[in-house]
Amino acid sequence: MKKDQGPGGQTEIIFTGFGGQGIVLAGKILGEAVALGDHKESTLVQSYGPEARGGACSAQVIISERTIHYPYVRQADILVCMSQGGFEKYIDVLTPEGILILDSDLVQPRGLDRVHFDIPATRLAEELGRKMMANIIMLGFFTAVTEAVSFEAASEAVAASVPKGTETMNLKAFSKGWDYGRALLKGRQKKAEGRTGA
Amino acid sequence: MNGKPQIESRATPVPGPARSIILFLCSWGPHAAFQRLQDECAPIPEAVKMVRIPCTGRITKALLFKPFEMGADGVALIGCHEGTCRYGSGTKAARANVRDTCEILDLLGLGATRLRLGLFLPDDSAGLLQFLRQFSDDIQSLDKSPVAPYPLPAVQGDPTPALNQVLREYDVYACQDCGKCSSACPLTLAGKTFSPRSTANALIAGQWDDEGVRRDIWSCLTCGLCSDRCPSAVNFPGFVREVRRILLAHGLGGHEAHGGFFQSLSRTMTSPDLRIHHWSWLPDDIQTDPQSKVLFFGGCAPYFDIFFRTHLGVTTRDILVDSLRLLNFFDIHPALLDAERCCGHDLYWSGDQENFLKLARLNVEAIRASGVEEVIVCCPEGYRTFSHDYPANGVETPFKVTLLMDFLEREIDKGAVGFKRLNRSLTFQDPCRLSRFEKKSALPRKLLGRLDSAGFGEMQERGGGAICCGNTAWTGCDAFSKALQVHRLRQARATGADLLVTACPKCQIHLRCAMQDPFIGESLEMETVDLTTLLARTIQWE
Ligand code: SF4
Ligand code: SF4
Ligand code: SF4
Numbered sequence: 001m002k003k004d005q006g007p008g009g010q011t012e013i014i015f016t017g018f019g020g021q022g023i024v025l026a027g028k029i030l031g032e033a034v035a036l037g038d039h040k041e042s043t044l045v046q047s048y049g050p051e052a053r054g055g056a057c058s059a060q061v062i063i064s065e066r067t068i069h070y071p072y073v074r075q076a077d078i079l080v081c082m083s084q085g086g087f088e089k090y091i092d093v094l095t096p097e098g099i100l101i102l103d104s105d106l107v108q109p110r111g112l113d114r115v116h117f118d119i120p121a122t123r124l125a126e127e128l129g130r131k132m133m134a135n136i137i138m139l140g141f142f143t144a145v146t147e148a149v150s151f152e153a154a155s156e157a158v159a160a161s162v163p164k165g166t167e168t169m170n171l172k173a174f175s176k177g178w179d180y181g182r183a184l185l186k187g188r189q190k191k192a193e194g195r196t197g198a
Numbered sequence: 199m200n201g202k203p204q205i206e207s208r209a210t211p212v213p214g215p216a217r218s219i220i221l222f223l224c225s226w227g228p229h230a231a232f233q234r235l236q237d238e239c240a241p242i243p244e245a246v247k248m249v250r251i252p253c254t255g256r257i258t259k260a261l262l263f264k265p266f267e268m269g270a271d272g273v274a275l276i277g278c279h280e281g282t283c284r285y286g287s288g289t290k291a292a293r294a295n296v297r298d299t300c301e302i303l304d305l306l307g308l309g310a311t312r313l314r315l316g317l318f319l320p321d322d323s324a325g326l327l328q329f330l331r332q333f334s335d336d337i338q339s340l341d342k343s344p345v346a347p348y349p350l351p352a353v354q355g356d357p358t359p360a361l362n363q364v365l366r367e368y369d370v371y372a373c374q375d376c377g378k379c380s381s382a383c384p385l386t387l388a389g390k391t392f393s394p395r396s397t398a399n400a401l402i403a404g405q406w407d408d409e410g411v412r413r414d415i416w417s418c419l420t421c422g423l424c425s426d427r428c429p430s431a432v433n434f435p436g437f438v439r440e441v442r443r444i445l446l447a448h449g450l451g452g453h454e455a456h457g458g459f460f461q462s463l464s465r466t467m468t469s470p471d472l473r474i475h476h477w478s479w480l481p482d483d484i485q486t487d488p489q490s491k492v493l494f495f496g497g498c499a500p501y502f503d504i505f506f507r508t509h510l511g512v513t514t515r516d517i518l519v520d521s522l523r524l525l526n527f528f529d530i531h532p533a534l535l536d537a538e539r540c541c542g543h544d545l546y547w548s549g550d551q552e553n554f555l556k557l558a559r560l561n562v563e564a565i566r567a568s569g570v571e572e573v574i575v576c577c578p579e580g581y582r583t584f585s586h587d588y589p590a591n592g593v594e595t596p597f598k599v600t601l602l603m604d605f606l607e608r609e610i611d612k613g614a615v616g617f618k619r620l621n622r623s624l625t626f627q628d629p630c631r632l633s634r635f636e637k638k639s640a641l642p643r644k645l646l647g648r649l650d651s652a653g654f655g656e657m658q659e660r661g662g663g664a665i666c667c668g669n670t671a672w673t674g675c676d677a678f679s680k681a682l683q684v685h686r687l688r689q690a691r692a693t694g695a696d697l698l699v700t701a702c703p704k705c706q707i708h709l710r711c712a713m714q715d716p717f718i719g720e721s722l723e724m725e726t727v728d729l730t731t732l733l734a735r736t737i738q739w740e
Binding site: 124180181182183186187 | 611615738
């Protein structure tokens with residue numbers, strides 16, 4: 001599912017959700033992973049709604065092979081939504097061929113007729129016993145389905161960015177999302193080949 | 199006699215070792231024909247050793263097979279035509295038994311041609327002679343059977359010192375005589391005059407030769423419920439197994455179910471030269487790869503299905519196919535050992551240590567030679583045997599051993615896999631080797647919880663405390679085993695479930711056996727299915 005880079009060899013990404021979900025941290029980890037691990041350019045712009053906790057928030061990340069002159073996303077190539085509000089607000093910014101990723105328990109893409117990727121990230125985080133790690137699960141999923149960043153770079157950045165002592169848990173969450181993403185891609189491929197069950 | 203070697207008198211001499219043919223001859227019609235041949239000094243092939251029997255229908259699969267275990271090259275069963283015999287349905291039973299045993303010989307690589315049924319009336323001695331000569335020629339044209347008879351128990355004298363040593367090793371002296379074991383033992387609870395506590399105490403008192411004690415040693419199901427409750431942690435199943443080993447070595451065995459058929463079968467597989475065709479029946483759509491680093495070990499289910507075909511109609515072979523389908527679903531195209539042998543579980547638990555070790559070494563050697571790194575086992579007994587009993591008995595396994603359920607749980611947990619709606623409510627029979635021996639009772643429940651079923655109800659006894667299916671290692675089956683199975687099935691039905699999920703082929707076989715009871719069977723009837731099959735039939739990509 002390698003995403004072709006947008007105009008100018010750059011990929012523009014928006015993460016949206018509520019404050020407190022770790023949306024900005026996800027953006028930050030992604031940017032760092034791309035810059036430090038994959039040796040590309042990246043920028044991060046964050047924006048919060050009226051209240052940091054519970055309000056709408058988003059992180060805009062740009063990844064490029066070349067220098068980035070303008071850090072705001074104009075046309076998103078990838079949109080990750082972890083809240084209904086974020087989805088409504090940004091869906092029109094996504095290019096027609098862009099990749100849409102949703103937390104399936106939090107976002108209903110009503111009336112939307114386009115291929116997208118779903119993961120119940122928040123529920124999976126609850127199952128792991130750490131609801132706060134939904135963002136890391138999402139990042140793992142993002143890494144698997146978009147291939148905008150390498151697995152190694154992203155997991156290293158996760159380990160380096162999370163609070164000391166929580167690395168193992170966070171890496172577990174990251175793998176959870178990654179595994180889910182890989183399994184989903186595999187499932188889609190099998191379905192396309194007309195094979196669904198065992 | 200002129201002292202010439204007998205082999206030279208044969209019509210078609212064959213170089214190499216002489217063949218041997220066992221002839222089971224019905225003493226009703228065909229024996230008269232045979233006697234006439236003897237009276238006439240007719241040239242009956244010398245390879246033929248005749249055994250008179252009352253009726254072909256009385257010759258079980260175990261008896262038909264036994265000569266092969268002892269190294270015979272061919273077996274012929276000779277009876278009368280249907281309807282001519284006072285035993286009624288003998289010929290029909292003989293046909294079915296010969297057909298099934300032939301199929302088993304085929305799987306085993308010995309070949310169905312080595313067993314033949316003949317029907318002759320008293321006046322047909324010419325026909326009988328022709329049959330015998332033809333059969334003998336056919337057997338002579340085959341290779342000598344690669345099965346080497348296993349050495350008969352050789353130990354003479356008093357087993358007491360050996361038994362005392364086992365008592366010490368298993369610290370049975372630590373028994374506090376509290377009786378918790380007996381009050382937990384499902385056989386005792388089923389009403390049998392049997393108690394692990396008194397068995398242990400009788401052996402401490404040196405009463406191994408007591409008939410009751412010996413019977414009890416072979417009755418125990420080695421299910422482990424007693425040890426679970428024992429405050430002194432006496433490992434009673436392990437102790438019983440060791441006592442069996444010693445008694446067997448002194449020629450004091452012979453309490454196996456089904457005439458010892460499955461023990462015979464396992465013993466034949468200890469012959470290194472046997473060319474087994476364990477997977478010859480596999481459907482074409484199953485994908486395997488001899489180069490794979492993962493090997494799938496299936497176990498004896500194909501033999502069970504043939505053996506129980508006439509009276510149970512079991513299809514435990516499906517468990518193997520469904521396991522492979524599930525592996526294929528997750529893109530694993532495993533290697534298979536074409537000449538897969540029995541893991542040895544039943545020999546081990548019925549005290550035949552020597553042959554168990556032979557099987558263990560042959561299996562490990564074959565797996566090592568195939569170059570795989572991981573072996574996936576779908577049967578709890580096989581898993582236990584590979585992962586625990588081989589190393590514990592000094593047979594190191596230089597590969598990872600994985601239980602299929604663990605593999606499935608890991609893969610399904612990666613997500614994006616769902617299950618088709620299943621409008622059945624379920625209950626689960628815990629296999630003792632999985633829940634108690636391996637402490638993995640949560641695992642099947644996790645998998646069951648993933649299914650989209652109409653509900654799941656636990657039986658009164660469950661998990662580590664569940665009562666077993668009433669038989670282990672094909673020993674100890676009797677009316678009390680049956681009572682226990684009846685009790686278990688009633689528990690299953692009391693949950694209100696309409697589908698009984700099992701996870702060991704033998705659980706399914708044994709519980710279905712109780713459902714065959716002509717008097718109460720109908721009230722116990724419950725559809726059973728293996729968890730693997732249930733998963734394979736409902737799993738789908740999201
Ligand atoms: S192992 Fe099972 S059958 Fe044997 S004595 Fe213990 S509880 Fe009874
Ligand atoms: S439970 Fe243990 S200590 Fe108690 S009688 Fe049985 S073997 Fe002895
Ligand atoms: S319970 Fe039935 S199938 Fe099982 S060993 Fe006994 S007779 Fe055979």
